[in-house]
Amino acid sequence: MRDHWKFVALEYIKSLDSLSSEYIKTLWEDYHSEINNTIKLYLMNLLVKFDYENAKMILDELYKYNPLEFLKVLHLYAKGKISDWQSSIQKLREEAVDHEVKEYIQYL
Numbered sequence: 001m002r003d004h005w006k007f008v009a010l011e012y013i014k015s016l017d018s019l020s021s022e023y024i025k026t027l028w029e030d031y032h033s034e035i036n037n038t039i040k041l042y043l044m045n046l047l048v049k050f051d052y053e054n055a056k057m058i059l060d061e062l063y064k065y066n067p068l069e070f071l072k073v074l075h076l077y078a079k080g081k082i083s084d085w086q087s088s089i090q091k092l093r094e095e096a097v098d099h100e101v102k103e104y105i106q107y108l
Contacts, residue, residue: 003036010042019050027051031058041069049077056084063088067096071104082108 013019019027027050031043044062047055059078063070063085071092074082082089093105 003039006036006039007042010039010046013046014049024051028054045073045077048073052078052081059085060088063092067092067101068098068104071101071108075104075108 013023013027024047027043027046031040031047034040034043044055044058048059059070059073062073071089074085078084089105089108092101096102096105
């Protein structure tokens, strides 16, 4: 039940246009301490949306272990920054065997 309320709160935060630096710091703390991978991914989405420059390192990690989620996060929360990831996307285009990944690259 606790996780349900986390999702409710995170969903609300997602609807905001900006966050204070104090709130962003809290999101980072939550991200680093979260054990539920689904919530951790949700927190990552918010960090990319509200703190892109600092979240690039976790995006790079996501690229390595979950390329499809990496592409989705880019599309949803960093569409204007896709050019920062052109070499990574090109590498996925050339090496990906997962049909969904290839399809999502075409979508981008």
